[in-house]
Amino acid sequence: MLTKFFPTRLLGMAFAFLQRFQQRRIRTFSLLFAVGLSLTLAVSACSPSASDNSGTPQTTQAPSPATSNTTVRIGYQKASTVLYALKARGELEKAFAASGSSVTWAEFPAGPPLLEALNAGSIDFGYTGESPPIFAQAGGIPLVYVAYDPWSPKAEAILVPKDSPIKSVAELKGKKVAFAKGSNANYLLVKALEKAGVQYSDIQQVTLTPADARAVFERKNVDAWAIWDPYLAAAEAATGARTLINATGLAPNRGYYLAAKSFVDAKPDALKRVLDQVKKVSEWAKNNPSEVAKFLSPALGIDAPVLEIAEKRREYDILPLTDEVITKQQEVADTFYKIKLIPKEIKVKEIVWQGKLNK
Structure with a gap:
C-alpha cells in the first residue's frame, strides 16, 4: 500500500502547487486589466470556446508540442469584423491546407481575456483595440505588435441624452460619465477632458461594460457615456443620443493585430500567411459595408x-x-500610467515586430 500511495501523493502535491501558482498569476493579471467586466464575463473568458465553420461549439484545448508545429491558433471576437469574417469564410484553412497545417479558432468576449489566453499559450494570434496590449505589456505578457488597423476616430464618441442641457465637454465637470475602464473610450474621455481644462478626477467615473452602460444611460442614471461602434451607432439609433464630441483630433482609435512572441520567433512564415489572408478580407470589408453589416447583424444582435x-x-x-x-500608442500608454491605470511605465517600441508585411 505505501509503495503505491507515496508516488500518488507526491504527484498530487505537485499538481496543487502548480494550480495555485497559475491561479495567482491569472488573478494578478485580471486585476491589472480592471476593465469593468462582470464576473460571469471573466469566468467565460478564462474558458474560451472554439467553433468550427458551421458554428457548432467545440471545446478548445492547448495543442501538444507534437501538433503545435502544424497548427495555427487564432483568437477572435465577434465584433472584430475581419477575423470573424475570415473564420466564417474558411479561407485561412485553405491557405494552410496545402502545407499540411491546420487552423483552430477560440472566441473571446473582449481583448483582455484574449491576451491572457495568448499569455497562457492557448492562442498564437489575435486582434484587439489600442488599450488591451498596453495592459498586457505592463503585466509582462510576451506579445508582439505585428500590424495595425486604422479603424477611425469617428467610430467612438462621448454621448449625452438627446434632451440633455450639456452642450460642451467642460460641462461634464462634476457629472456622472459612464465608460469601460481601460478601454479606447477611457482614453478618449481623458483627452477630451484635458482639452476642455477639466481634471479626470473632477468627473464622477462610472465604469461599466457597454451593455450595462447602455442600460443606465437610457434610464438617465448617468449624464454622459463614452463608447465606440457598433454600440455607439446602436445607442444613437435607439435613443436619439447626441454626440458631444468624437475622437477626431483627440485619439487615434486604432486596432492592433498581435501575436505571441514565441509564434513570431518560431513561425515567421506562418505569421505572414495569416497576415496575407487578413489583408484580403480587410479589403473586402472596406469595399462592401452593406455586406459586412448584413453578415455581422445576426452575430451581434444589431440591425443591419x-x-x-x-x-x-x-x-x-x-x-x-x-x-x-508607435509614438501615438506610446502616448496612450503614458496617459494610462499618469492616471494610475497601469503600475509602471512601458516602452511600446520594445515589442514591435521587425518583419515586413507582404504587398
Whole structure:
C-alpha cells in the first residue's frame, strides 16, 4: 500500500502547487486589466470556446508540442469584423491546407481575456483595440505588435441624452460619465477632458461594460457615456443620443493585430500567411459595408441598417507600425500610467515586430 500511495501523493502535491501558482498569476493579471467586466464575463473568458465553420461549439484545448508545429491558433471576437469574417469564410484553412497545417479558432468576449489566453499559450494570434496590449505589456505578457488597423476616430464618441442641457465637454465637470475602464473610450474621455481644462478626477467615473452602460444611460442614471461602434451607432439609433464630441483630433482609435512572441520567433512564415489572408478580407470589408453589416447583424444582435452606419464611418486596412503609430500608442500608454491605470511605465517600441508585411 505505501509503495503505491507515496508516488500518488507526491504527484498530487505537485499538481496543487502548480494550480495555485497559475491561479495567482491569472488573478494578478485580471486585476491589472480592471476593465469593468462582470464576473460571469471573466469566468467565460478564462474558458474560451472554439467553433468550427458551421458554428457548432467545440471545446478548445492547448495543442501538444507534437501538433503545435502544424497548427495555427487564432483568437477572435465577434465584433472584430475581419477575423470573424475570415473564420466564417474558411479561407485561412485553405491557405494552410496545402502545407499540411491546420487552423483552430477560440472566441473571446473582449481583448483582455484574449491576451491572457495568448499569455497562457492557448492562442498564437489575435486582434484587439489600442488599450488591451498596453495592459498586457505592463503585466509582462510576451506579445508582439505585428500590424495595425486604422479603424477611425469617428467610430467612438462621448454621448449625452438627446434632451440633455450639456452642450460642451467642460460641462461634464462634476457629472456622472459612464465608460469601460481601460478601454479606447477611457482614453478618449481623458483627452477630451484635458482639452476642455477639466481634471479626470473632477468627473464622477462610472465604469461599466457597454451593455450595462447602455442600460443606465437610457434610464438617465448617468449624464454622459463614452463608447465606440457598433454600440455607439446602436445607442444613437435607439435613443436619439447626441454626440458631444468624437475622437477626431483627440485619439487615434486604432486596432492592433498581435501575436505571441514565441509564434513570431518560431513561425515567421506562418505569421505572414495569416497576415496575407487578413489583408484580403480587410479589403473586402472596406469595399462592401452593406455586406459586412448584413453578415455581422445576426452575430451581434444589431440591425443591419444600424451596423451599416457604423461600417461607413470606420476604415479597414492592415498596415505596418510606423514611428508615428508607435509614438501615438506610446502616448496612450503614458496617459494610462499618469492616471494610475497601469503600475509602471512601458516602452511600446520594445515589442514591435521587425518583419515586413507582404504587398
